[in-house]
Amino acid sequence: MSNKLDRNEILKKLNEVFCDVFEDDDIVIQEETTAEDIEDWDSLMHITLVITVEGEFDIKLKAAEVGKLVNVGALIDILQDRATS
C-alpha cells in the first residue's frame, strides 16, 4: 500500500498528458472532467489519450477498461491501483 501514488500527483501528471495530446497548454482537468468538457476528445483521440497514458505510467489497460472510463477520476482509480512510482 505504501507505494500507491497520490491522486493529486497523478492528476498533475495526467494534466500534462492532456495538454500534450490535445495540443492545448490551457487545459485544466479535474477528477470530474469528461469527454464532454474537451472539444477534441472523440473516440479516436480517446484511444490516443489512453495509449499515451499507458506509456507515461508504464501500465496496460484491459480492453474492457478502455471503454469504461467515464471521467478522469475513473482513470485515476485504475492508475492508483496499478501504477507504481
Next chain:
Amino acid sequence: MKASINEVKSKIKEGKFEESFADLISLVDYELSFVEQGKMSRLLRKIPLQQFDLKTLKIAFLATSTVDHLAEILQLYLAREGFNAKFYIAEYDTIYQTALDPDSELYSFQPDIVWVFTNHRDLGLKASNSLSKSEAKECVADAIDRVKSICAVIHSKCDAQIIINNADRPLERSFGNFDVRVPSSKSSLIHRFNLEITSSLAPGIHIFDFGYIADSFGLSRWHDEAYWYHSKHAFSFNAIGSIAHSASMLIRGIFGRSYKCLVLDLDNTLWGGVIGDDGIEGIRLGQGSAEGEAFQAFQHYIKELKDRGIILAACSKNEHETAAEAVQNHPEMVLKLDDFAVFTCNWHNKADNIRAIASTLDIGLDSLVFVDDNPVERAQVKTELPVVAVPDMPQDPVQYLRTLDQQLYFETAMFSEEDINRSEMYRVNAERKTSQTQFSNIGDFLRDLSMKAQVGGFDQINLPRVAQLINKSNQFHLTTTRYSEKQILSMISREAYEGLWVKLNDRFGDNGLISAVLLHQINDTLVVDTWVMSCRVLSRGLEDYIHNEIVKIGKQRGVKVIEGQYIPTKKNKLVAELYNKLGWEELPRETSTRTWQLPIEDAVYRENYIESIF
C-alpha cells in the same frame, strides 16, 4: 526527442513554417513510439502545407479494421516524400458495400489510391483440421477471388491505383510446429494465400507486403489483443510507423518517384580501411574478419540492386588509378568496375562530384541516394544538395546493409527486361559522352554512332515499359500526363488514339524502348497528348526522327494540323523549346500552357542520322 518536438512546436507558434516543416520531416523515424509519432503528426496539421511544393494525393481506405490512426501518421510520412495527402476512410468493415455503390463517397472523392486494407482475420481463411489439400486450395482460391473481384469493381468505377494487403500471420498455432504440415491450418492457408495472390494481378494493383511488416516488427509485438477487441485495431500502435514508412515509399514507387541511382563512397564504405594508405593487401574485405565479411555481404546486396536496375556510381576521394585497380583486382571484390555506370575518384568536394554524376547520367538529383561512412561528407552533401537522399550510416559496418535496405529507397511498382539492362545502358552512355568530345562536329559523332531505331504501336508486350516511361519521366515529358496501363489500353482501343514507341540501338549497345508518344485525333487535328523520352538518348536527333514519325501518322490519318503542347513544371524545362526547334508554329499563349501547330501541308521530314529497322 521530446526536446526536438517541442522546438518544432515553438517554431510553429512563431509562424516559422518552412523551418518547422523541414525540422519535423527530418525527425520522422518509424522506430519512434506511436505517442511520439502521434505528436508529430498533430504538429504537421498545424503547418499550412499548401504553401509548400507538395503533390496532392487522395487516398481512400476501405478497411476491415480501424485505420484512422494509421492515416494520421501516414500523412506525416507522405509529407516527407513530397505529398500532401488527403484521406477518405470508408465506414469500418464496409468494403463491399462501399465499392459496389456507384454513388458512394469513395467515387465522388476521386481517389488517386484506393487501399483495400485487410488483415488475416477477414480474408475468409478459416482453419480446419482437414487433411485434404484440394479443400485448402479451394479456400485460398475463393479468398483471392474475393479480393480480385473487389479490385475489379473499383477499377470499373474509377482510375485509381489500388493497393491490397497480403496477410499477416496470427501468433497462435493450434498444432504448434506441426501447423505448417496441415494444409488447412491457418498458417498453411496464409502461406498459400500470400504466394498465390501475387500471380496474374491486373495492371494498377499493387501489393503491400503486410505480412513482411508484421514479421519484421515481430509477431508477438505486432498483435495487441486489447485494442483489437476494444476498437478493432488490427496491429499494435507502435507498428504504425513501420506500416506508414513502407506505404509511403511504395506510393513513391507507384507514382514513379523512386530513387534510381546509388552513389557510393569506397574507403570504409565498400571495404574496411583506406586503399591509398593500406594498399590492396591491407584493406579488410571478404573472409577472415567479421568486418571484412560484412563489407562483402554489403557489396553482394548492392550487386543485387544493380542487377534489378539500380544504377551504381562511385564517388570517392582517392587517386583514380589506385581505387580502380583495387576494385578490379582485389580477389574478394564483388563489385567490379563494369558495375559502376560512373566511377568518380578525385579530390573535389562530393557535392560537386555528385552534381557531375547526375549530369553525366542525365538523371535528376532527386533520384540519387548517397552512401558514405563519413558524417562530414554526408553533412556537406545534405546541406548543398537537400534533394539527394543521404541515410545516416551506423557506426558499425555490419549494420550498413540493413540500414540501407530498410530505407526502402528503391521501391518499385514494376519490373521489366529494361530494368535488368538499365545499369549497363547507363554505363555505355556515360562512355559515349566521353567519346563525343573526340569529334569536332556533332554530325560526325552522330553518324559514327550508327544508330538504328525500331518503331511500333503500343501492344501488350511493350505496355508495361510504355507505362513505366510515361509515369517515371519528368524531364522529357511535355504534358505531365500519368497513365496506368489500364488507362492506356482503354485509350488505344479507341480509333481516335494511336500509340507509338521507339527502340534505339547504336554501336555501343542496345538502349531499349526509350520513347513513347500518344496521339489523339480530334476532328482534323492530331494532338500530341503525351511525348516522353528517356533523357539518356537526348541530343542525338531522335526528336527529329520522332517528329517524322508523327508527321507520317498525321498524313496517314488525313488530318490538317498537328498540335503539340508544353505544360511547364519544375523539371521539364529541357523540352520547353522542343516544338520551336522542330519548326512548329507557336500560337498566342493565354495560360502557362504553350501550344504549337504544324499544318500538315507545310510539314517537312527532318534530317537525322538514325536508320529505321523493322
